[in-house]
Amino acid sequence: MSLIVQKYGGSSVADAESIKRVAKRIVQTRKAGNEVVVVVSAMGDTTDELMDLAHEVVPLPSGRELDMLLTAGERIAMALLAMSIKSLGVDARSYTGSQAGMITDAQHGSARIVDVTPGRVREALDEGAVAIVAGFQGFNRVTGDITTLGRGGSDTTAVALAAALKADVCEIYTDVDGIFTSDPRQVPSARKIDRITSEEMLELAAAGAKVLYIRAVEYARRHGVTLHVRSSFNNNEGTLVVNPVDGENSVEEPLIAGVAADLSQAKITVAGVPDIPGKAAQIFTIVASSNANIDMIVQNVSAAATGRTDISFTLPKTEGSATIAALEAQRESVGFEMLQYDDQIGKLSLVGAGMRTNAGVSAKLFTALFESGINIEMISTSEIRISVVTRADTINDAVRVVHSAFDLDGDTPAVVHGGTGR
Ligand code: ASP
Numbered sequence: 001m002s003l004i005v006q007k008y009g010g011s012s013v014a015d016a017e018s019i020k021r022v023a024k025r026i027v028q029t030r031k032a033g034n035e036v037v038v039v040v041s042a043m044g045d046t047t048d049e050l051m052d053l054a055h056e057v058v059p060l061p062s063g064r065e066l067d068m069l070l071t072a073g074e075r076i077a078m079a080l081l082a083m084s085i086k087s088l089g090v091d092a093r094s095y096t097g098s099q100a101g102m103i104t105d106a107q108h109g110s111a112r113i114v115d116v117t118p119g120r121v122r123e124a125l126d127e128g129a130v131a132i133v134a135g136f137q138g139f140n141r142v143t144g145d146i147t148t149l150g151r152g153g154s155d156t157t158a159v160a161l162a163a164a165l166k167a168d169v170c171e172i173y174t175d176v177d178g179i180f181t182s183d184p185r186q187v188p189s190a191r192k193i194d195r196i197t198s199e200e201m202l203e204l205a206a207a208g209a210k211v212l213y214i215r216a217v218e219y220a221r222r223h224g225v226t227l228h229v230r231s232s233f234n235n236n237e238g239t240l241v242v243n244p245v246d247g248e249n250s251v252e253e254p255l256i257a258g259v260a261a262d263l264s265q266a267k268i269t270v271a272g273v274p275d276i277p278g279k280a281a282q283i284f285t286i287v288a289s290s291n292a293n294i295d296m297i298v299q300n301v302s303a304a305a306t307g308r309t310d311i312s313f314t315l316p317k318t319e320g321s322a323t324i325a326a327l328e329a330q331r332e333s334v335g336f337e338m339l340q341y342d343d344q345i346g347k348l349s350l351v352g353a354g355m356r357t358n359a360g361v362s363a364k365l366f367t368a369l370f371e372s373g374i375n376i377e378m379i380s381t382s383e384i385r386i387s388v389v390t391r392a393d394t395i396n397d398a399v400r401v402v403h404s405a406f407d408l409d410g411d412t413p414a415v416v417h418g419g420t421g422r
């Protein structure tokens, strides 16, 4: 008997019909002799709608109350799903995050899991029932309050439960057939990947791939949970995200796993920075104080005549204005000349574990972009990733040409079954 954790995203339970369809699938898994724990997200775009509603009432809702509100979405979905499963003759019980033992810190809106005590879930399984757990929510022992893990947090709930219950696999059900070599919504020729390492998946998620939530992949990697990302609309095998032990699959690693695009970043250039020791430290201490998560950093060679240089970096657009304000406030003490803010950039990332042992990947990438007349503004690399910044309006073309240049195109167009990708 296997213990399977199944997570269904909002698009898989968008309406009553979908809930019944998912219930059937869960019943099949249970009847095949498995123990089944289900983690469910709020129906369709419920979370966004609740969020909009809160902001209609007040511009800045309190974090505690917002979490109280948003967690209602998962509560609706879990109860409906449990009813539907019971109507098919299989016992099912729904649990809120706190009932399921998802203990978090007290950070409303972006709580971190600190402990998982799924006693009641285990009990339900022992009594032959399917346990349905509300995704994305938890409970803080000190404040006694309900928390949420941040948008898309149901994946993390599922992985954390899978780790705590020592599940055989954590299945993440979504509206596409698995993880693709690029977003099938943008690149119809994208091909499904059968197997990818968690290391590659982390890089892709960090580079803007939206299919899996990065914290869930990190958690799965740390706890050795195998993920199976697959469609709830058919029975096809999806993509396995595996944690190979060192060296295990170094022989047949494919060169490239995928290409991701990210349009959520902006670029700040600090121009005319005195080229003396300590200036980068000063600038990035200010940036850090505004809590911005920065990504690429480029420093130019300084102009001999002025002894000044330009430093550019990328950061999430959402943190742009706060960071600009923080830097502007310190202009005199840093001694730079001016700031430029550019939010019309796109970032393309090419990811693959095989890059480690293959020269020439960057040459091929840059050539493909050059041949399509796409200008590169910034470049950064890690061991298994190359990222470039281009103009935002060329990013879709860039992804397509790079995808073809590395022979990633599939034979049949990728199918996107439903949902809005939100
Ligand atoms: N319903 C929450 C959201 O939309 C959590 C999730 O879907 O994972 O962010």
Ligand code: MG
Residues within 6 Å of the ligand: 009, 010, 041, 042, 044, 047, 152, 422
């Ligand atoms: Mg959702």
